[in-house]
Amino acid sequence: MSATVRAMRHVRGFDVVRPVSIGVMLAIMLPLVLLPLASIFIFGTNKGLGSFWAALTAPEAIFALKLSIVTSFWATVFNVLFGVLGAYVLSRYMFWGRTALIVTISLPTAIPTAVAGFALLLLWGKYGMIGQFLSEEHQIMFTPYAIILANIFVTFPLAFGVLMSVFETMSRSLEEASATIGATRWQTFWHVTLPSLRGAIVTGALLTFARAIGEFGSTILVSGNLAMRTQTAPLYIFAKFNEGQVEAANAVAIVLALFSFVIFSILFFARDWLDTD
Template sequence: MELSEARPTGRSRARGQPLGKLGLRGAAATYLLVMVALPVATLAREGLSKGLAELGRALVHPVARGAVFLTLETALVMAAVNAVMGTLIAYVLVRYRFPGRKLLDVLIDLPFAIPTLVTGMMIVTLLGPRAALGQLFEAAGVRVVYAPPAIILALLFVTLPLVVRTVQPVLHELDRADEEAAYTLGASEWTTFRRVTLPAIAPAIVSGALQSFARALGEFGSVVVVAGNIPRRTLTAAVHVFGEVESGDVHAASAMSLVLVTISFCVVLVVSARQRGAHG
């Protein structure tokens, strides 16, 4: 976002400008600080208000610990599946022309548009105990809804665009000459992908996967509906925060939120550092 600053030379601009500019800058910066910096500071203050020891105690509580582990586990599985399927979808969208490609491309964004709570409902209506498909799975002895698989499914739905939309532009911009050379030398499509294309798009895949991981850590709307929220078994960290608020323990809720936010921040920082590095 670096812009070559064009200093105005005209005298007309200098007159009356500084005040307006200052006002604009002040308003924008104040809005951002009040809206973003204040909440983060508040969260840190609340979470740490009773000291680090108390924060630690709030987190080693079996229910809290179980929630954190479940959240990390499901997010990891989701990120892995997303990395593979997201890359595949991006590859298909960029490299092939087929009827319905445009529709597929638009559908990728649907999860961003659909309210996450509605996503959760969709999964329950499809796979819940009263749905035909759900009963089918139940008969086969597989519990989907109100169990971890449904959490992973919901996370996959919600984060579907992230890997696809990160890899797609990179794949699009990629110089085809290397691939063509590989084909000319007799390499198969798979070999070419693995040896030529994949190394070039790997950073984008990792970025997309990390972003989806960060997004999944805090996911609430879809998970609260599909998970069943049984403490130590299907209660995720974000739902745990909600539970603590409901039971009036804002301190425990802040502590858990602080942990979630810290992890997401670290992941986001890694992503943006990588992106800055990639752009030179």
């Protein structure tokens, strides 16, 4: 008897749970994620593309976007180069304190970005531990360099984590085979190790860039948020919104959202290419 009931529930007839659960998911996710995103596009374009374009091409907006892209770019370059170096060293050599080093490198992922920015200020600021020894013209806080520094601090664990996991799962026998064939360490790295890292490097770079271009908490502390000097795109959105210029904020927000859509799409649709080893 009970067996028939069970069989019926699973196999026959209309399963109520299915539409209900799908409906609940939609009801939660729509207002949580999709509607806010949709609203920036709807709001940004409801006065016509002309006003959107005007808001976007305002010199301050252009500057903010450029600054964000440039600082994120240099943080990405740094992360890829030193991420590869760090992951290579930490996966290939066993030494005292290795695990502690790995934990330390990965720590910023768990640190609130405002704390990260504040910490950088305390170190590099005019009266900071290192900053006090720098002359007036070499101060790096409240300059674009500070933004790059903050970006690196916050995003390095992302690139490092992706690269490290690939290094650790990479078969050692490939490198050993290359060595027995007669390759030098550098040849092995260049011809064997690096090609296997291709996906990880692209993934790490995209993650860094996506994270850095939207970085707010640490940037606002170390940059000083000076318009046309150290104001990045997220800071611009914040500043314009505070000034009541919602259209200006919205235009830049749309651009940042599109950036992340593109990056997410690459990571999502090219994942087979990025994963192959």
